[in-house]
Amino acid sequence: MGVDEWGQLEDAGLMKKLLTHRALRPSVGLVAKLGFLAWMLGIVFLAWLMYGPGLGFIERSLGIPLSEWRAFPRQFFYRDYIF
């Protein structure tokens, strides 16, 4: 017997509930999944935009002004110190 996802001892009943959890069934709808996916990829895209290299290549290839885009989040998360 191991521990469940909340650090408690698991039992067969709980595992059964996990396996039939509504949120992960296709019937929950693709919209919910897309929402979570968009959030995950959005965060990673923002990270790549701020820290990642290779933007020039994509800008040239796709004609998207990414360097202008990255200026906004950088400005959002930067302020000068007082001394």
Next chain:
Amino acid sequence: MLALAIAIGLWAFYVIACLCLGSLLTRLLAVRSDPLANTSALAVLATAFLLGQGVLANLWLLLALPGWFSPQIVTGLLALCVLGGVACAWPNVVSFARQLRSVLSSLRSESLPWKILALVTVLLLLVEGGGSLLRPPRGDAVAFYMPFSKIIAASHRLVPLPGYEAFTQIGLQGELHYAALMSLGSDRAAKLFVWSTSFAIAMMLLAIGSKVGLGRRGQWIALTVLCTSTAFTYLITDGKVGLFAAAMGMAAFYWTLQTGGHQGTLALRLTGLFTGLAVIAKFSYLAPLLPGILVLVVWQRAIPSKERSVDDSLMVSLATAILSLGFWMMLPIIPHMLKNGVLFGEPLAPFVSSGGQSWLSQTWFTPEVTRWIVLTYPLALVFGQYPMQYGTLSPLILAFAPLAFLLPRPRSIAGSRLVQITLAAAMGVVVWVIVRPSVLAPRYILAPLLMFIPFAARSAEYVAQMEMRPRWLSAGILIGAFTMLLLTLLQEGRYPVYHTLRYVAGQVSECDLAGPSCRASGIVNQQAAFGDRVYLGTYYRYWLRPDLLQCVSGSDEQRAMSSLQTPEARWTYLYERGFHHLIIDERTHEATAALLDVAQVPAWLAVIPLFDENEYAVFRLESNDPSRQPRMICRQVNPPAWDVVER
């Protein structure tokens, strides 16, 4: 290449000594009713290593205070640790190897993307190890931590670092490990020791993850999240000492989770020791770590488990637990108080100090900016690029956190260890934001911050395991993890891999990699005679010769020089104090450069420029008048230490 081989050999010896000492101590701390047999091998090994290094640091401190920190004594004590503890350490190593085999065999059953994810994560950790060994120290490490250790190793004693006298009141831990390894003969081994401590952090994170319900896949995700947090990776290679506190804090969290079970007594002792060691390694941990630990201890006792039930004696049990925690927490703090008592006559410094607490009460930003930072938590911790922030948490924490909505509701929210550890972490961060809202620096509170990782990793693991077709979320988790690994590898790996290969091939020197402060120091090292002093108008001093380092300008001299009215008087003062060389970084010490105008030098004094690069300048001071000689000199009064004395 020989130097690298020696460094790796010394590092391995030191790690083994820590492990052996820690294994022996853990055995001694475990009373008969509290066997370690049911604890994961990962946690046992990391605990032994961290406890060993924590105790060794205190031992070095006690040896350095009276000036007994010689290579012979350090080597002898390390050998004693190995001999005394090897019998206790060996079973831990064997159990760990067995667990590692089991991890590898379970990895074989994973699908290819997860295997690759695990391999790339391990590769990233190895690249960090290469960087730790070969990359020159940077920033604060060059200013304080490593030069301080260099002086302790060279002089066999602990005295305040000239120019940073008040700052020497901080708790010392990483600095003393550096000093021990430098004393054995390798600066590189000293830096590499941070890497092994980062491994201990990773092991503790995995052990905590396992405790709160992470499966193997979740543990790999947790490791990926850790390794893509630049607040963690930056500290592995730069020579700063922040990871020593983080490791102790992680160990404290792990053992707190055990305090309610059958290992309660041992767990309380270890929780107290590791909390004390974390606070001493970095004072900033006092605010965010202690409340979380206390809450967890109370929580473990108050929530009934299968092993123990809540009864009328709960309050007595809580009081006993907190008293015991306090006692064991104080033990590692006592040597620190002794140090500040001996060096400054103020055992409670820097918290109670006649010199004030200016460097403890820091304010980095205006109230408006501070308000902005606080309002943008937790985004600021992940995407912040504020000055002195120095690294961020992995964006994967934010990316995976909403997946927690898909987790099934636990049978008891209060009984869930995942909930407990996450709330303790949140509480730590909130306390930090309350007491130091203007200080956005993940390294100051890294252990509580890393406690958010199990929550994100468990959410991602659950979805990756349970999702039915179309498996978009699982794909998103893998895409996110690989993207962040790639970004971190490119960010962290480019420098060490490229420059290290050039360095190993002999195409570049250490100073080529380290920048102008190293080259400036190199010139002074070549030209200065024994007994000369160097006036520093720069933060960075690590590359100076040990004898010169011990006699550089102190804070009093810097103040005295600044208070003089004319440039001629200032130059005269410097020469009379025995300064034959002057290093000025005009970017950071513009005011000093302005005070020491080379165009207004007394007629009897020659100020000869020796180096000028990127506003980094070196001058030599020579008297044209034989009757004008320095009144002070640097001399070996108590060899091998150098002191500033009257000529």
